[in-house]
Amino acid sequence: MTLSRTTRVASLAVVVCAAVATWFAPTASAEVVDVTVIPGLGGGPTTPYGAGCTYLVVARTSDMSERGVSIVDFNRASTFFPQELIWDTINPYYVSPVIFGHAFTLWTPTAPGEHSLMAYQTSAGGPIETVTVNPGVSLGPGCIVAP
Template structure:
């Protein structure tokens, strides 16, 4: 029994169409999936964050290679390094680069209270980490935080 020319070409045509659809589909936009504030070395407190002390903020992305991630304090009572240094001197559009799916920044809250830190890649925003900051006194690599 011989297969007709159409019957033999149908599986090949279906495979080619599937490949074209797969390759031409827009790739999903990568996004920030998590933001974490590392408490560091602090003592004498119920909350590990003190105003005037510096902490590491880590934003994790969905993929390993991304162009950059913005990290902001929605309360605006803080500073970020190296963001602000580079913004003021070199590039007003600087965002921290992503290294193996993570972007890093040093965060120094300048006032006590609730701080909402957001990491984002688009104007749609991203995850928010809310931390409570008490008055603090930086001492070397650590911080003494008032209760």
């Protein structure tokens, strides 16, 4: 009879602990609300993006205390720094850290065409910014973009 009573008390303790853990668990993470590609120097307002040139991508989250954001290019003809360096050498699950509600990465399109960049935290996806990339030549801080 004591084994049965011990089993019931242990089961009740497990249920109570699970309920308390669920009740005090943090809420689901906030989401990415915006993604922006900052045009570089020398592109001009009509053709601001050039292949081979590097641009800053900024993802903004709805909560400043988020841990990380992933940023991808659906075109796949591009590189991201430092993500690809870290993915290849240190951590295959790297995400850009969020600093004051913003995650940053350097994006270099390697081919002209339409590029759709998405920033996300979950498999539900996130906002997408689509930009047209023309042939370009990087000049360090600037870029010459073909019209």
